[in-house]
Amino acid sequence: MVADKKLFYLSSILITIGIVFSYSLSSFAVLYFEYDELHFFIRQLAFGSSGILIMFFISRLNPDSVNSHRFMVALLVISFACIVILPFLPTSLATASGGAKRWIRLGPVSISPVEFFKIGLIYFLAWSYTRRIDEGKKAIKHEILILLPYVTLALIVIGYIYITQNDLGQSVISFFLILALAFFAGASKRLFAFGLAVATMIGILVIFSNQRRIQRIANWWGNIQDAFLPLFPEWLANALKVSSSDEPYQISHSLNSIAHGGFFGEGLGLGIFKLGFLSEVHTDFVLSGITEEIGLFGLMIICLLYLALILRIFKIAGRCEKKVHFIFCSGVALLLLFSFFMNAFGIISLTPLKGVAVPLLSYGGSSMWAICIGIGYVLMISKKVKL
Template structure:
């Protein structure tokens, strides 16, 4: 059987969209830093072509022979790299927000956490398929079964949220873990307990970091008037934050989306990318795209992302092997949660978390890692009864 060609084409389309806007959106950044006008385009084009080649190459392999070796290789290598990154000299790592997130190699840098997510999802799928089943168990028995995973996840939280100051990635992995547990056969009671535990960890992580508290205040400052207007005066007064920081980036993001209207200003004709949205080709890429190709253009991109997720879930649902079923499910969850977190962030529905738009945001590590994951799903699709 052949791999899922529709999934391959949809992912390739999204990668090409990212390549096009890597030429259009970072014009101010090129000028500000004195880069060549094709600086970001050349890099995104090179990574995009390599990613498509990797997807195709992996899709040709036999999942029964190659999948476990590739996935565990990625998992353990990236776990090791994430553990030692903090201790590497400055010449070997690139920092962001005071945290070391990228390892420098000749000619490029890469973020191990992006690849680790793929290996971690496979590790969960492989382990859940062996440890969990549909048999009815008491809550105590279920907690005992998942305790080792909680311990592993605490390590992941430390390596990513603490060492790399990247709570967004932890949130995506936490929600993915909770949903995979539910589909692996655990009860809804345990699912709710897992969600409550994740919320507690999130609250602790936020209130132990001044940077995260500031982000929450900026977000709340954007929406508090709308929310508090429907609450009783006493409650509204208690919840109101006076002198909240000005949410400049969110305001520019919303104005860029509004300026784009239904059909956009035209590719290359956006104005909010000219020094207003400072990360318009990365975190705010959807806002930049919305200004240039409008609501309907973003609707097409959104439809493509959700069709990708649908195809992955279809492969998952039709896989008889439980490891393949759970891994494909986890990959689909990673993509949809990442997309929604970014989309909700730029529209002020949730705080901004710095999560890339899958396949489209500028950044080699994210695109390459997801392409490896999609290549593995394409391997599995040859075994599924599509």
Template sequence: MIDKPLLAGVMVLLTLSLVMSYSLSTYTVVHFNYTDFHFFIRQSMAIFLGFTTMVILSKMDPDTWFSRMGLALFILFFILMIAMQFLPSSLVTAVGGAKRWIRVGPMSIAPVEFFKVGFIFFLAWSFARKLLDKTKMGFWEEVRTFTPYLFVFLVAVVIIAVFQKDLGQVVVLGATLMVLFLFIGSSLKFFFTLLSGVFAAFIGLIFFAPHRMARIKSWWGTVQDSILSVFPFESVQSLRIEVGKEPYQISNSLNAIHNGSYFGEGLGNGQFKLGYLSEVHTDFILAGITEELGLLGLTLVTLTMLFIIFRIFKIASKVKNPMYYLFSIGVGLLISFAFILNSYGISGITPIKGIAVPFLSYGGSHIWASCIAIGMVLMVSKKVPRDSKGRMK
């Protein structure tokens, strides 16, 4: 028996995504002279494909199909991410010089969304085979043991952060990898050493990319007063920078959230979607939801997301197979970090990363990939011991 509460939670968010893709795309539809149902129809197709895939996967036998599916995702989309850099512009969509989407007929596929799921499988599969039986390791033995995984991750960093200019996806993958290291028994010394290296590399990726530096300065200009006021030292005040207008995206996002108040302006009645807040149905969908459905709507979305994450972690805690356990933990972490980064970005707490909200943001690739990940977790959930009423033991 699959975990029906998890399936129900995902269905709730997918349904809301469909509704909001119609409500929040009003200005974009008029501006580009699209039909009223342009985004609604496209999102419907993505959700139908994702939901169908999720149900099909949930019915498969994990002992037969889980590893095959996971390896196929990892190998195929790893190759595609490399190959797409050499494909002609007729097949690849480039934005700002970064090739992120492959055109397949009327569809565009972002390989990185599927690679994330494959990468989590690769880690779970390899960790379960090679590391779970190891006794306590010394620091240098840990370095030797984990270096191959770090090498694979660094290759992914070069492809995603350098060629695709998508640092947000790297942050989500890196955070997930480091937490999984802790789950398989790495020492705190190794963890903090690795964290220091990741932080240094993160700073380097920012300094060597002018668009990222501009984004960081723009964000710092909005939060410097509240942060520097805590440190009344003259030397610290030298970190203050001169800024012009507050970044319009963050400003309008915060205004949309404020405008929604407790109960919202009503579905379809949001004002900031009318040209003030671009991409409101994609990366800023939480701001759009809050303006139209209020704090109450945002709270229900957050609780539903937390419920989904809770069910995934509960399945992980009950399943016996270590590979299934680590994969489920990884999927839960991917969803958690993506939701946190997007939430913090639209509220100005951290710089905007361009991370989609799982199951909510408009976009076929991330919807389909998220449904594949949940489908594999549902496949795994059939291995969880249950009582006569179908509840987990």
């Protein structure tokens, strides 16, 4: 039995593109922090190469063996335990960002436990939903009772992540996976709609509980309102209109970077907005930096590669004989899809920016390794599938 080569090659190509741009887009960070010229390139090369090896070795395991199950359970338990202890670690062992500790420092490498937790969560949901949810028709009350323990646990776990790490983006992704995978497991559209409504209400409460977040939403809406207010009745448009707002400088530079690239780009390594105008361009704004250098045409090719990768995983999911494998593969595809669109929509101000990395393309080891574990497991499952 051989794992799906197309999925492996597509993943490896995207990882390689990320490695190339980790060198091209990190020039200002290298100068500012006085790093060696190849600092980010060498680290991303190590992350990417090891990620490819992770995919390869996991793909060789037997998806029906006890060891593969134990590995994913251990991933979930250890990552969550790290999330729990992270706020209590001394600063010598934890790296802070946005006023919260998000990484555990292990020598020269910093690990973000929440990235691995998402993969473990997908596996747990696939394993548990298979046993709790079937496709038989049920009353909405019965479905809610089935899903209630998951929602309760999710509110506790994801709430802890949000409170201790101040990371709404990862919390939104995790909650989305719980709802979406319940639907994939056989829950009705009514339950999915009900869960989405509840999640929306919780999200609104979270936003309005923080004045800084309210201001960010107001600034975001103020910059896109002219495109949407004409579609509403006059009374509603007047109620929703924001009189004044300041466009976040990051979004402004991101849009200018994309516009400056044009259709074919300025050329690899020739972007100017990465030179101190657009911070974190090799991480959160990697798509903006890429577009400036290789243009909308180059970005379109990357998007097509990404789409092919996601569709390939969905195809593997659709051919799975075991429900647990179908749900897991679907979860990995949804994680890739949702993360990509959260970042892409954020950098062009269609949605508020949440600092979610682009899997396989953004600089960083934790996201790379976690996604490679997920794809490696899909590759392992693909050996049992007729494509």
